Amino acid sequence: MNIEDYFDHLSQDDIRIKDTRVGIESVLYEFIHREQSPEAIKKRFPSLTLEQVYATILYYLHNKSLIDAYMTEWLAYGQRMRQEQAANPPPVVVRLRYLKQQRQKV
Numbered sequence: 013m014n015i016e017d018y019f020d021h022l023s024q025d026d027i028r029i030k031d032t033r034v035g036i037e038s039v040l041y042e043f044i045h046r047e048q049s050p051e052a053i054k055k056r057f058p059s060l061t062l063e064q065v066y067a068t069i070l071y072y073l074h075n076k077s078l079i080d081a082y083m084t085e086w087l088a089y090g091q092r093m094r095q096e097q098a099a100n101p102p103p104v105v106v107r108l109r110y111l112k113q114q115r116q117k118v
Contacts, residue, residue, distance in 0.1 A: 015070060015074065018064060018071070019036065019068075025082070025086070025089075029060060029064050029067075029068060030064075032059050032060060034057055034059065034060060036072070036079070036082075037082070037086045039053055039057065039068045040068065040069075040083060041083070042056060043069055043072070044072075044083070050065045050066055050069060053065050
């Protein structure tokens with residue numbers, strides 16, 4: 013089996029593990045940044061097989077510069093979205109913060 017057969021390239025910035033909704037970034041974040049073993053990653057994502065986890069790691073190792081750029085963009089996007097949400101919270105969040113503040117005054 014070809015390593016590419018393990019993945020669905022939905023777009024340039026969306027690579028999923030075939031037949032799942034799990035993006036490679038989820039597995040690779042655990043492997044690269046949290047230094048989790050493939051077995052630990054498998055436990056965290058029960059919809060994946062150990063073979064799929066290993067295939068994702070192998071895909072990363074064979075395409076390191078490409079996937080490093082993919083991961084960098086994914087992390088930057090997440091940071092931008094958190095900043096945007098913090099600057100413009102939904103009305104329910106504003107209301108909950110207000111209620112919490114009122115409760116703390118009592």
